[in-house]
Amino acid sequence: METDEGMDSGDHRAQVIVVGAGPAGSAAALHLARAGVDVLLLEKGTFPRDKVCGDGLTPRGVQQLVRMGVDIDAPGWMRTKGMRCVCEGRQVHIDWPGSGSHPDFGLTRSRHDFDDILVRHAVAAGARLCLETKATGPLTDRAGRIVGVSTVVGAEKQPKNYHAPVVIAADGASARTALAMGLERDRSKPMATAARRYYRSEVRTSDPYLELWADLLCSRTGRDLPGYGWIFPLGDGRVNVGLGALPHRGRGAVDLRATMDQWLTRMPPHWELREENAVSPLRSAALPMGLNRRPQYRRGLLLVGDSGGMVSPWSGEGIAQAMEAGQIAAETVALALHRPVGAGREQALHQYVSEVNRRWGRYYRLGNTVADLVFARYGYRPLLSRRVMASPALVRTLARLLTDGTDAPSDDLVGAVVRSLVRMVPAPSRRARVMDARRR
Ligand SMILES: Cc1cc2nc3c(=O)[nH]c(=O)nc-3n(C[C@H](O)[C@H](O)[C@H](O)COP(=O)(O)OP(=O)(O)OC[C@H]3O[C@@H](n4cnc5c(N)ncnc54)[C@H](O)[C@@H]3O)c2cc1C
Numbered sequence: 001m002e003t004d005e006g007m008d009s010g011d012h013r014a015q016v017i018v019v020g021a022g023p024a025g026s027a028a029a030l031h032l033a034r035a036g037v038d039v040l041l042l043e044k045g046t047f048p049r050d051k052v053c054g055d056g057l058t059p060r061g062v063q064q065l066v067r068m069g070v071d072i073d074a075p076g077w078m079r080t081k082g083m084r085c086v087c088e089g090r091q092v093h094i095d096w097p098g099s100g101s102h103p104d105f106g107l108t109r110s111r112h113d114f115d116d117i118l119v120r121h122a123v124a125a126g127a128r129l130c131l132e133t134k135a136t137g138p139l140t141d142r143a144g145r146i147v148g149v150s151t152v153v154g155a156e157k158q159p160k161n162y163h164a165p166v167v168i169a170a171d172g173a174s175a176r177t178a179l180a181m182g183l184e185r186d187r188s189k190p191m192a193t194a195a196r197r198y199y200r201s202e203v204r205t206s207d208p209y210l211e212l213w214a215d216l217l218c219s220r221t222g223r224d225l226p227g228y229g230w231i232f233p234l235g236d237g238r239v240n241v242g243l244g245a246l247p248h249r250g251r252g253a254v255d256l257r258a259t260m261d262q263w264l265t266r267m268p269p270h271w272e273l274r275e276e277n278a279v280s281p282l283r284s285a286a287l288p289m290g291l292n293r294r295p296q297y298r299r300g301l302l303l304v305g306d307s308g309g310m311v312s313p314w315s316g317e318g319i320a321q322a323m324e325a326g327q328i329a330a331e332t333v334a335l336a337l338h339r340p341v342g343a344g345r346e347q348a349l350h351q352y353v354s355e356v357n358r359r360w361g362r363y364y365r366l367g368n369t370v371a372d373l374v375f376a377r378y379g380y381r382p383l384l385s386r387r388v389m390a391s392p393a394l395v396r397t398l399a400r401l402l403t404d405g406t407d408a409p410s411d412d413l414v415g416a417v418v419r420s421l422v423r424m425v426p427a428p429s430r431r432a433r434v435m436d437a438r439r440r
Contacts, residue, residue: 014040014128016333017149017164019135019177022051023319024305025170026118027326030068033126035334040162041127042151044134047119051111052285053319054196055240056080056210056232058403059102061320064327066103068121076113078235080106083399084209087384093209094399102405106210108232108240110198114319130162135171137180138301139163146181146300165341166333166349168302170326173286175307178293183303189292190313190371192227195256195284196242198234200277203270207233214380216243219258221251224379227316229263231273241273244287244316249376256284289313290368291360297352302329310360313367313375315402321360328355362425363404 016032018025021043029041057065065072082095098104109117123129132154139148139161148163169177175185185191210232216225227245234240243263245254260282267273292309296302304310305322312321329352336348374382388394399405 012160012162014038014162014164015337016040016166016168017042017162018127018168018170019149020044020169020171020305020307021047021119021122021129022115022170022172022305022322023118024172024307024310024322024326025168026115026122027064027068027323028168028170028304028330029127029129029326030118030122030125031327031330032334033122035330037330037334037337039127040164041119041122041129042133042135042149042162043119043129043131046131048112048116051115052194052196052283053111053240054194054230054232054242054244054316055108055110055114055234056230056317057107057109058317058320059096059098059104059106060404061317061323062103062105062107063101064320064323065107067327068118068323070117070121072107076109076236078108078206078233079208080108080210080233081208082106082210083402084207084211085214085384085389086211087214087381087389088386090384090386090389092384092389092395094395096403097396097399097405099400099405108210108234110234110238110240118323133160135177138167138177140299144299149177166300166302166337168304168326168329168333169307170304170322171307173288173306175288175293175303175309177301178303178307181298181301183293183295183298183301185288185309186292186294189288189290189309189368190246190376191292192244192246192287192289192311192316193253193256193284194227194242194244194287194316195260195282196240197260197278197282198238198280199241199273200237200279201239201272202237203272204231204239205233205237206235207231207239212380213263214384216259216263216379218245218248218251218254219262220255221248223248223251224381225254225259226376226379227254228380229260238279239273245379246371246376249372257282287311287316287318289316290364290371291356295353296356297349300349302333302349302352304329308356310356312404313364313371314404317404320404324359325356328352328359357427361427362422366422366425367401 311318
């Protein structure tokens with residue numbers, strides 16, 4: 001970490017710097033720019049570019065896109081009605097609940113297009129985008145507070161420093177900026193790995209459901225996969241096929257490639273999910289889950305999306321949470337900047353941690369426990385037993401738990417039961433809050 005108290009020319013300075021232009025960073029930059037804040041968005045790559053992902057969005061994600069002004073009726077977006085869960089020859093269709101302000105449909109779009117669309121919206125809103133600009137570390141003042149970032153720019157790796165009193169880390173699972181500020185990952189929280197590949201499949205590409213398979217076996221151990229497989233339609237002739245898994249409790253990491261090969265042999269031939277129809281390599285990446293990096297605000301630095309470990313431990317969904325956290329961070333920072341530098345502004349910035357924990361704290365705590373006790377041992381099979389699949393109320397409960405719909409107001413009994421269940425989860429203990437306060 002470099003210390004830096006100086007300031008340089010105007011284009012290197014902003015009110016806020018956002019590191020990383022994935023969904024979290026673009027959302028944060030867009031909402032800040034809309035609030036009239038001068039924001040610099042630094043991205044190490046260029047657009048469009050690929051990102052290893054399942055490309056599936058729940059209604060919660062759709063809500064964020066609408067909020068950002070993205071035209072989801074334009075060509076290229078594929079609407080989904082819900083999920084189809086497959087287990088031991090049984091299937092159940094779970095339509096998106098459409099509760100509260102969430103729409104009743106989901107979407108798919110390849111991240112190649114998706115991230116490009118989002119970053120363009122951020123720029124149109126007024127964010128200043130610097131591509132091929134890789135943040136290499138935080139710049140700090142004598143008190144250890146972040147005051148900017150050092151970067152290397154372009155193929156020549158030209159060093160350049162950028163300055164701002166507030167920095168938002170949206171640099172994904174590597175969490176380089178957070179780590180350099182001493183925000184380590186909590187290793188007790190779940191960390192999954194997922195792999196995906198694109199196939200051409202005319203039969204499956206326009207399926208209105210996201211399909212999840214819960215009865216996959218690990219190739220190495222022959223035991224239940226501590227995760228699930230998916231087939232997500234893209235509507236353009238392709239499907240995104242992948243699987244995600246936690247480390248198998250007591251049996252180590254899962255061989256995703258071999259397990260996927262084994263799974264694909266179970267697919268009906270007319271789905272065309274064969275080697276000759278593959279249109280990409282199989283690629284994998286990590287899924288940091290369950291709010292695994294805390295506190296989410298410290299000494300001028302806010303963590304959003306994967307850099308704060310915000311992937312849902314229930315489902316592996318992370319795009320919606322990344323955009324939502326970007327929005328919360330932007331609103332918090334925009335308000336805080338109206339206060340004079342000092343204790344009042346600091347207190348306002350700390351509100352980000354409270355809001356993240358209000359939205360996801362209890363729900364993720366319950367999810368982390370379920371991931372540890374159930375998913376890491378038996379996968380998703382117990383959730384999709386014959387009994388659960390035969391009960392519409394249990395299936396609706398499951399849908400709400402898996403799709404982060406527990407905070408949406410609803411007037412049905414299932415919604416009330418799920419909300420009460422989550423409210424019963426204890427808030428972070430006094431000890432955890434004291435530890436967070438010490439880390440600030
Ligand atoms: C195989 C797989 C399948 C998945 N499927 C789904 C799914 O179907 N639905 C879903 O909701 N979620 C899914 N996820 C999770 C989802 O991909 C992530 O949660 C989401 O991308 C997080 O967004 P983010 O903006 O926080 O990070 P990212 O999308 O990782 O964006 C980070 C950005 O920061 C940039 N960056 C990194 N380091 C630096 C640096 N030093 N300087 C400048 N820029 C930097 C990167 O280039 C990138 O553009 C999946 C994940 C995996 C691995």
